[in-house]
Amino acid sequence: MLVKPARARASALFRATFGVPPVAAASAPGRVNLIGEHTDYNGGPVLPIALAQRTVVAAGPGEPGVLEAVSERDGRVWRHLYKEGRAADWPAYVAGVVAEMQSAGLLAWDAGVRVAVASDVPVGAGLSSSAALTVAATRALLGLARGRLTPRQIAGVAYRAEHNYVGVRCGVMDQTIAALGKPGHALLIESASLETKQIPFHGRLLLVDTGVRHDLAVSAFNQRRAECEAAVARLQLDLPEVMWLATWPMSWLGRLRRALPQPLRNRALHVVGETARTRFAAQLLARGRLQRFGELLYESHESCRRLYECSAPELDTVVAAAKRAGAWGARLTGAGWGGAVLVLTGKGNREKGEAAVVASIRRAFLKAYGREPAISVVRTGGGARAERV
Ligand code: GLA
Numbered sequence: 001m002l003v004k005p006a007r008a009r010a011s012a013l014f015r016a017t018f019g020v021p022p023v024a025a026a027s028a029p030g031r032v033n034l035i036g037e038h039t040d041y042n043g044g045p046v047l048p049i050a051l052a053q054r055t056v057v058a059a060g061p062g063e064p065g066v067l068e069a070v071s072e073r074d075g076r077v078w079r080h081l082y083k084e085g086r087a088a089d090w091p092a093y094v095a096g097v098v099a100e101m102q103s104a105g106l107l108a109w110d111a112g113v114r115v116a117v118a119s120d121v122p123v124g125a126g127l128s129s130s131a132a133l134t135v136a137a138t139r140a141l142l143g144l145a146r147g148r149l150t151p152r153q154i155a156g157v158a159y160r161a162e163h164n165y166v167g168v169r170c171g172v173m174d175q176t177i178a179a180l181g182k183p184g185h186a187l188l189i190e191s192a193s194l195e196t197k198q199i200p201f202h203g204r205l206l207l208v209d210t211g212v213r214h215d216l217a218v219s220a221f222n223q224r225r226a227e228c229e230a231a232v233a234r235l236q237l238d239l240p241e242v243m244w245l246a247t248w249p250m251s252w253l254g255r256l257r258r259a260l261p262q263p264l265r266n267r268a269l270h271v272v273g274e275t276a277r278t279r280f281a282a283q284l285l286a287r288g289r290l291q292r293f294g295e296l297l298y299e300s301h302e303s304c305r306r307l308y309e310c311s312a313p314e315l316d317t318v319v320a321a322a323k324r325a326g327a328w329g330a331r332l333t334g335a336g337w338g339g340a341v342l343v344l345t346g347k348g349n350r351e352k353g354e355a356a357v358v359a360s361i362r363r364a365f366l367k368a369y370g371r372e373p374a375i376s377v378v379r380t381g382g383g384a385r386a387e388r389v
Contacts, residue, residue, distance in 0.1 A: 006118040007387045009072055010056040014116035017070045017077055021389060022058035022116065024143025028135035028178040028384040029054050030121035031128050032207065032333045032342055034186055034285075035300050036278035038308055040171025042228050043192035043244025044275035047282055048173055049201055050181025052379035055119035055132035056387060057094075057140040062112035069094050071117040082110070086165065093130055096165030097137040100157045106147045113141065124213035126334025130166075131174030134158035139384045152194070154384060155179035169225050181383040188282045192244055199282060203290050203328075204345050204354070205378035208361055210314035211371070212338030221335050224310065228271065231264040246275040263309070270307035274300060294329025294344045301331035310336030317368050318343075318361055325360035326353060342378075 004012075007027065014022040029050040036046035062068050067080045069091040080087040080095055087095035094115055101107040115137065121129040135158045142149060149157070158175040162168050176189050180196060188197040228245050235242050238259055242248060245268055248256060253272065260268055277296050284293040301319050305311040315332045318341040322330035329344040343361070345354040358375055365373050 006054055006056040006120050009118035010058040010116050011389050013070060013072055013118060014058040014060065014114070017116060018060065018062075018068070018114050020060060023060045023389065024140050025056060025058040025387040025389045026136050026139030026143060026384060027054040027056040027387050028132045028139065029181055029381040030132050031174060031177045031181065032205070032340075032378060033173065034201075034333075034342070035274075035281045035297060035331070036173075037274060037300060037304055037332070037334075037336070038224060038310065039246055039271060039274050039278060040173040040189070040191040041169065041225055042171075042246045042271045042275075044246030044271060045278045045282070046171075046173040046189050046191060047186050047199075047278055047285075048177040048181075048189070049186045049378075050177050050183075050381045050383055051121070051127065052381040053120040053122075053127070054381065055117065055121050055129065055136045057133070057136040058116045058389060059137075059140040059144045060114045061144065062114040064110040064112045066112050067091065067095050067098055068114045069117070070115070071119075073117075073119070073123070090133070092166050093133050093161065094137045096161030097134055097141060097157060099165055100161045101138070101141055101145070101147075104157065106149075107141065107145050111145070113144070115140070122209065124339065125209050126332070126336070126339025128174040128178065128334065130162060130168070131158060131178045134161050135175055135178040135384045139386065143386055151179040151383060152176075169222050177383070179384050181381065183380050183382050185380070186282075186285060192246070197282070199286050201285065201380065202288070203293075206343040206345055206354075206358070207376050207378050208318045208341040208343060209374040209376075210312070210318065210338060210340065210365075211373060212312055212314050220310070220337060224267065224308065227264055227267045231260055231268045234264065235259055235268070245271040248272050250276055266307040266309070270303045273303055273307075277303075290344065290346075291328050294327070297329030297331045297342070297344060298323060304332055304336055308336075312336070312338050314338070314365070314369065314373075315341055317364055318373065321361045321364035322357055325357040327357045
């Protein structure tokens with residue numbers, strides 16, 4: 001069966017729901033993070049790529065003071081009155097964007113908004129469907145309001161929407177890559193300075209979705225972030241000006257170990273190690289040293305599992321099976337506690353090697369959990385853009 005592109009589906013859904021065509025539409029991609037996990041909100045580097053799968057938001061004006069939102073996913077029309085406080089469920093992400101745009105003077109305080117959403121980004125798989133939604137919504141609402149923002153500013157609005165309104169204390173990675181991604185490239189983002197660098201990516205990646213779903217807002221994510229902040233507060237006794245865990249010097253690991261009780265010690269060791277690993281990985285990638293790059297992916301997974309404790313047995317099963325079959329690298333991607341594993345199979349692709357990796361993962365997963373995980377080849381995409389309506 002031929003599935004219509006998300007752009008056409010969003011427009012059609014808008015018309016069918018509201019009886020008029022949308023005025024503006026925009027899309028933004030999901031992402032996979034190659035390496036640099038739980039470093040962004042600690043002021044460290046991340047290295048994501050934008051996916052070909054996108055979320056499309058079609059928008060039009062509505063009744064003043066009201067947000068109406070419909071998504072092909074639940075098919076329900078949500079109606080939210082701004083004066084009633086926070087919106088519920090997924091429309092909270094869009095309401096957050098509306099609120100941020102209002103406080104930035106980009107939308108009138110009572111601007112009525114209608115949106116229809118269609119998406120090819122799976123939800124809860126660690127591919128940042130939420131940033132794809134908030135970034136696409138920001139871009140679409142800008143189109144509606146005839147406003148202009150740079151891609152970085154769009155990422156900023158989307159980030160604050162998730163932070164301030166939805167209450168997920170995420171870092172800047174997801175919105176930044178959704179706004180700035182470039183096909184065929186990974187983006188090195190230094191989260192503290194927001195310096196970025198596009199690095200060509202020629203590897204062959206598989207995505208193994210374990211089917212284990214997490215909800216960021218209720219998962220251990222905010223708890224981990226609080227642990228990192230507690231670690232910084234203690235470390236300031238030794239280094240009063242340390243603002244971010246990621247800036248702690250590698251040469252002072254002994255001091256860090258002595259200063260911190262568990263579990264803060266392990267969390268901090270992960271962040272400091274992952275920061276160094278990610279910068280090294282970016283250099284290797286720039287030099288085309290993919291195989292060595294892959295080894296760092298395994299190290300990163302191990303650190304996430306053992307020190308940051310954000311893995312899950314299903315993720316570990318996949319990584320171990322990929323390793324046994326000779327994949328160059330594999331690790332959980334995104335926040336963890338479920339979701340997907342990224343597997344770097346090699347360079348050439350379609351060789352026997354990749355088939356062996358896939359077979360090994362399927363076998364191990366089936367044996368452990370009685371079902372097969374969904375495995376797909378990663379295709380890269382570009383950042384947010386306006387779409388035809
Ligand atoms: C989530 C957050 C990101 C980042 C990752 C973990 O995806 O939204 O900002 O912190 O988890 O690396």
